[in-house]
Amino acid sequence: MAPRLAVLGCGYWGSNHIRTLKSLDALYAVSDANAARAEGFASEQECLAIAPEDLVRSDEVDAIVLALPPQFHAEFAVAAVEAGKDVLVEKPIALTVSDAERAVAAAKANGRIFMVGHVLRFHPAFEKLKALIDAGELGEVKYIHSHRLGLGKFHTENDALWDLAPHDLSMILAITGQAPLEVRGEGAAILDNLSDFAHLHMRFPGGVRGHLFTSRLNPYRERRLTVVGTKAMAVFDDVEPGPRKLAVYRHAVWQDSGQWAFTANEPAYVDFDNSGMPLTRELEHFIECIETRAEPRTSGEEAITVLRILTAGSVIHD
Template identity: 45%
Template structure:
């Protein structure tokens, strides 16, 4: 039987869940506190609108996605898990490491699946970059740089919690090591919370990373770069298709007491098309149906929250 998935929280991003799951034939119900919005979506997609209590009690639902304000994620996700249903929680899964750890422990003890919505991990360009790194295209991975700059999104959480989770998830995946130390610098410039932050990570396997986030930048920048001993790769999400993934054959080597380098023009790599959210939901459906562990699972979700809390402690 195909997975039957409900959406809890049908705001701006939750509606993307509704539309995508419907297109995949997996949407079973919706739940939202706004009755007008809930009725509209129910009629539009031909699924019942249910209270949270009715959704949790239904034996016609196998799993749910949770796209609520982050301070509600843990409480609602634990209710879903306790009802015997799998859950995909939008990032971040909590605003406190203890809250995140409680959700992770319940998922383990209940035997239900917990997946976190780090949607960029399912971007076909990121997947291609990660495959190139794994296959040795850049030699030995040494350093990762993630940049996420723009103007706006003052949503009741600071720039670290809003902008850094996706980049942390990609960095953790690429580094392949979850023993990490962190340093961060953050500044309040135009609002009353962190507007700009620089995060530095050092992994126990020697890989280093830096993440730069800003919500007061006059320009947009969405790049992920990986630097290795035999070259470099860059995922630039603002470039057109066909140019988003570039390989640079740059090299640096020692010559006596000095260093020399070779500069190479970019080589753009072909990437199969695909929508990240569709691929993410397909993966969640596959995990629910086959009981496979999600690629963006519970342990990583808790680690991301712990790192966010270290980089930008909340009062």
């Protein structure tokens, strides 16, 4: 029998999970502290509305997607896995490393699947980029930088770093395959005491460097991940239209008579399988992990590493 999934949290991102699971014929129930909101989605999507306190105890629910304010993720994740439910927790997994570790440990102790919603890991352009790197097309990776900029999404609990950086950090960790040795953060709070701009500087084993810039007070949108290798450079630009989202630059740089010289080449746009939205592919992966008991690509352990980087790079403002 196909797993029966429920979504706890019917806000902006929870509603996306609800509609996507419905399209996959996997939505069994919805739940929210606001009962009227849950009832509205239940009526719209023709599923059950179950109160949060009853959801984790329901024998009819196999797995729960948690799309709550992050301060509540650990509490409900622990309750869900202890009740025998597999969970997908939206990012960030928690607001403290200790809460994240507690939730992941509870899932392991109870033999449950624990996945985290780092959705860009399932973007087909990123999957193709990762395949190019693994195949050696870029040579040895030396530097990675990401920019995630825009206007809005002001949260009372999350600053620009905690809200915008987890996706990029997950992609960077997938490329490097290891946690950074050093993390340094810089931030600027313009509206209140939460950073509206944030920079992270990272140094990884083997000399790989990483840089991340996030902003929620930027006049234009930028969603760009750049990887610099010894043979080529690649850019995943999610603002570009589909055929131009992934570009490889085969620039040449060399020394000539003690001076550096270079040849700049036009980008080569890389074809990739663009079927399926990243969230659809993410939820399909979650369902597959439930059915096969395989370790998710975006595991709880990786999410803990992301949280450690965020914590190390956070800047406290007066």
